[in-house]
Amino acid sequence: MAKLIDKITPQKENFSQWYTDIVKNAKLVEYGPTKGMLILRPYGYAIWENIQKELDPEFKKLGVENVYFPLLIPESLFMKEVEHVEGFAPEVAMVTQVGNKVLEERLFIRPTSEVLMANFFEKEVKSYRDLPLLYNQWVNVMRWEKTTRPFLRTSEFLWQEGHTLHNNSQEAQEFTLKILKVYETFMRDVLRLPVVVGQKTEHEKFAGAQTTYTLETLMPDGQALQVGTSHYFGDNFAKAYNIRFQNQNSAWEYAYGTSWGVSTRMIGALIMTHSDDYGLVLPTKIAPIQIMIIVVKNTPELLDVAQELKTKLSHYRVQIDTTDRSFGYKMSEADLKGIPLRIEVGPRDLATNSATISRRDNHEKTVLDLAKIPGVVKDLFKEYDANLMAKAEAYSTQRTSKALDLVSYQDQLVRNPGYVLVPFCGKVSCEAEVKQKTATNSRCIPLPKKKNSPVKQLCFNCGEPCDLEVYFARAY
Amino acid sequence: MAKLIDKITPQKENFSQWYTDIVKNAKLVEYGPTKGMLILRPYGYAIWENIQKELDPEFKKLGVENVYFPLLIPESLFMKEVEHVEGFAPEVAMVTQVGNKVLEERLFIRPTSEVLMANFFEKEVKSYRDLPLLYNQWVNVMRWEKTTRPFLRTSEFLWQEGHTLHNNSQEAQEFTLKILKVYETFMRDVLRLPVVVGQKTEHEKFAGAQTTYTLETLMPDGQALQVGTSHYFGDNFAKAYNIRFQNQNSAWEYAYGTSWGVSTRMIGALIMTHSDDYGLVLPTKIAPIQIMIIVVKNTPELLDVAQELKTKLSHYRVQIDTTDRSFGYKMSEADLKGIPLRIEVGPRDLATNSATISRRDNHEKTVLDLAKIPGVVKDLFKEYDANLMAKAEAYSTQRTSKALDLVSYQDQLVRNPGYVLVPFCGKVSCEAEVKQKTATNSRCIPLPKKKNSPVKQLCFNCGEPCDLEVYFARAY
The missing domain is CATH 3.30.110.30 (C-terminal domain of ProRS)
Incomplete structure (x- = not known):
């Protein structure tokens, strides 16, 4: 039997509990058996899949190629870039044993893959003509955390990590900025997050980087959240791992590197920025279900109308809630799950060939001819997304x-x-x-x-x- | 400077070396710093991405939802299903330490995720109405191997693992067969691998399963390769992990489970089955580049023709080789990389408005009017793919x-x-x-x-x- 929706603590009453209530009740995540490691449930993972679908082609347009590098890094290899080691060593999980056999060398679960990339680049690159190499991988990484929160800080998380290598410093620096632009556009146009884009200070930059760029966004509790970074390494890793190429004058030079990443943490930012006391609010491009059709009763006539509507809206991610729960329950659940548009059809609508469209962001309802509905969705989505952004921007400016x-x-x-x-x-x-x-x-x-x-x-x-x-x- | 293509050992001379030469020279993989763990390079990973693109929607059509479960399994949780433990324990990598701190309980890197799924299902499922749960994840797993070979046997590999839970035995059994059908269709229609589909004997079935189904394919050295499995667990895991639901009569029952998977091993099968002494041969639906346009010289006139062709063929994965290497080198490389069709344009073709299409499978060449080329590709692909399958089937029958x-x-x-x-x-x-x-x-x-x-x-x-x-x- 489906459980009733648990109460969501109002945001003003307890911000942290409000957030936890939403991620649990909207069935985005569940806690796993190891502390700080989360299960991404279907609805949570679908958001990540939509993020990948939007972002991956943008990387590919810049010539980036996807790869997969191993999970484990031998300790001796990890220890070569001193700042990098200091930055990550305390939170690294170590494999020391396989079955009953103790390993000769400890193997670190990647907290990030600069080291493995550098080791590969060293063997791969001989000439300036072999460059640039523009790689990315969508993988799990591990950084042990004492206190964790769903999406925001977990000991294992999913991300993409890009790693590039160039034969001159300028191209590498420009590439970090190109990626920063991709991220910024994505945050604004897809996630509808107002971001401040900038450079990290010496104190805050990435372990091993010469320059770290960042995208910051402000949460409703007034705390900033870093949602993406792009690093210029100069030749730091190249020197530590001996990555050299012959330049056009046949002289050997160290190569110039970058790395950049965004993670499931963005989902946390998304939830906190847009959601309310009814539950999730999701921008249309990321919402796993964009439109939910709800009939007042599961009668054949109403379900026929719903099915017809669904067919006409099939280029959107649309579903009909055909469960045997009450109309009120279904409406609350569509709210909880942050479905941008709800279309409600009842017996009285049959007579007038109409239905009610309800927006999740401002709960505005419009009664419309059934025939007109497919024509208005695009504009409604546009207004809806613009409204999410406007609200978030107003808040950010005010704060x-x-x-x-x-x-x-x-x-x-x-x-x-x-x-x-x-x-x-x-x-x-x-x-x-x-x-x-x-x-x-x-x-x-x-x-x-x-x-x-x-x-x-x-x-x-x-x-x-x-x-x-x-x-x-x-x-x- | 681009390296010359290294010699590929003829298949008849040394089958194993032939295979290794191909995966290295076609730049599918590189060895990582830890024994038995491979780097999937862009060209190798692109094959995996194409496999995902074809297979994932087929799972979703059956109602399967993607999820992500944690990488690590606490030892105590792992030990509950006895047969499962015996099957996997010797090859499990164990995390025992984080930074300088020794963990109280050892954590196992997933060799497969039945245990974590079962632990989740136990908490999640209360009623027959909560079922079925149909989950899948595309992840890395680890099973330590003494002797490894690229794609075929590696200590870390990528796969998809499906896990489902049902409120009756029949539905669960039928689901294992539905998935088996998805796999079979995929192997035949996409990978062009003739497979024998069957049930494993008691001796060979999966650790913890009641029934294991398998897809087997025959390699050119006469050895069989298992390329996919689908397991029916009955209530084995349900009993070990106490996964129970209330049935329609309000009585408590154990639930019925399945799991099923295919891995990057399929890429090994693909390579061995179709390739030859010139290099890779790839079926069209999986080939990262389906058509390579090669001009005899990089003159503006020829590159214009190439660009025009590329535009007309843009619904395929098409590239122009604009590097400054020789025509002969480019042709060899297209062969090495298993690009199904090559279109060659030289100065003499300009006069006649024609080009040569060359098939990778049988090296048949046809001279065609430029205008006619876009119209013939579809049929050529069909013949090409059918030919790969026919050859492989003839071999399998003969053997x-x-x-x-x-x-x-x-x-x-x-x-x-x-x-x-x-x-x-x-x-x-x-x-x-x-x-x-x-x-x-x-x-x-x-x-x-x-x-x-x-x-x-x-x-x-x-x-x-x-x-x-x-x-x-x-x-x-």
Whole structure:
């Protein structure tokens, strides 16, 4: 027997519980038997499949090819890039044994695959003509976490990791920015997430990178969430793993690398940004079911109408709820699952050849001739998606403020939690101090960087003259 | 600088080396730093992506939903189904440590996910109305192997594993056969592999299954290769993991399960079955590049013609080889990579507005008007694919023989290595004896089982009366 929908804790009452209630009740995930490792249920995994369907062709347009590299990395190989090791070693899961046999060397489950890629590139690349190599893989990775939350922080997660190698620094740098653009367009046009795109400070950049770019988005509790990154390595990994090529003058040069990734964490951002106290709200391009047709009673006449409608809407992801549950239950479930449009057909509609279309975002209802319905869906989707974005953008703008010193910064964090733009010197030691004092850190130096540097200001923490303006925030 | 194509050892000279030369030279795989774990390079992974693209929608048509379950299985959970443990424990990789911390319980990297599914089903299922659950996941799994060969046997491999749960035995049994049919159709119509479909003997069935169905295909060295399986568990896992539901009479019953899978091993079967001493031969639906256009020289006129052709053929996977290598090299490489059709355009063709189409399977060349080319591709693909299948089927038929006793069986294995159909009692002890004496075992009891049992025969090994006819063969 289908369970009744459990109550969703109102967002205002307990944000964290609201989020957990939604991911559980909408049947996106279930906890697995190992702490911090989640089961992605069909409805949750379908969202990931739709993300892949939208994003993968965009990578391929840039010439990126998909590959699969092994799960395990020998310890000795992992240890070659010192910063990388320091960044990941404490959270790496290690295979030490197979059956009853203890292995001679420990094998690390990939927390990311720079090391394996570098090891391959070293053997593969001889000449500048062998470059660029533009690889991507959609895989599981593991980074052990003490406290975990569905989608946002789990010890195992799914992601795509791109790794590219170039014969000159400029091309590699440009590639990190091309990917950043792909991500930004995807976040805005598909996920309907307003993102701040920028560069990470020295303190926050990826272990082993020269430059890390990031996409940040602001959650309804005022905390920022990093939803994508693109790294320029320069020749850091090339030097550690001896990846060299002969240039056009037959001289040997180290190659230039990038890596970039987005993960199932985006699903967390999606849920928190758009959903409400009725449940999930999903943008149309990602929703596993875009339209749910619900009949007031399962009579043959009504089901016939529903079936006809479904056929006419078959280029959308459309379903009819034919279960034997009540009309009210079905409506609540369509809300809970974040289905963008609901079409309701009852006995009275039969007489007038009409049906009611109901939008999930604002619960607006319109009664329409059946014949007209297929013609309006496209525009309704457009309005719906635009509305999700407008709401999220309004929130993000409202929650962005400025501060010139640490006291007013901390004041903003309390009064209007969100992004705070501050003048910042960019020094690692200074940021460590801010972190220690406030339990917050920088999110990014926003792009595009202003062509004319702003007037020199004083760092909000150390007071040294500086010309950077940086977003700081509490973050996931 | 592009390397010259290395020599491929002729198949007749050294079958195993021929296979290795092809997978390396066609750039399908590279060896990773851990023994037995392969890198799937772009061209190899693209084949896997095409397999997914063809197979995944067929599962979904049966109502199967994709999911993702965790990589790691706690030891205590794994140990509940005794036969399953015995089958897999010796080859399981174990995580015992994270960073510097030793774990309290060892975690097994999934060799397959029955255990995690069962643990989930136990919590999920309450009523007969909650069933069936039809799940599938496309994931990596790990089974440690001593001797490995690309695609055929590796310690980590990619596969899909389907797991279903039903409220009655008949539906579950029927589902294993539905999936078997999906696999069979796919092998025949897409991969162009002739398969023998049948049931595994007691000796050979999956650890934990009541019935195992299999698809077997015969390699050019006379060895059989299992390319897919579908298992009916009855209530074995349900009893071990306490998966019960209330039936229509409100009584508690154990549920009935199935699992089924195919893996990257199919790529090995594909390569061995169709390829030749020039390199890969790939069926059109799986070939990452279906048509390669090669110009004799990279002149603007010829490249224009090539580009125009490419545009007209854009509903196929078509490329122009615009590299600066010689015409001969490009032709050899198209052969090596198993591209079904090659279109060659030279200066003389410009005058006559024609080009040469060359088939990879039989190297037949046809000179055709440029305008006619787009119209003939569909039929050429059809003939090409039919020819691959016909060749493979002829081989398989020729290499199938019968034997009535062990001496003639062993004689057949030498004289005409392949499938040998023998009368067999089906006993585990008898098969163990055959295995010990001949280093071969049964492949399957072919389906459909004959309605009228054949006249009683005597088991080819123990001489007991029996009514089974079973395929035995050497196998991978």
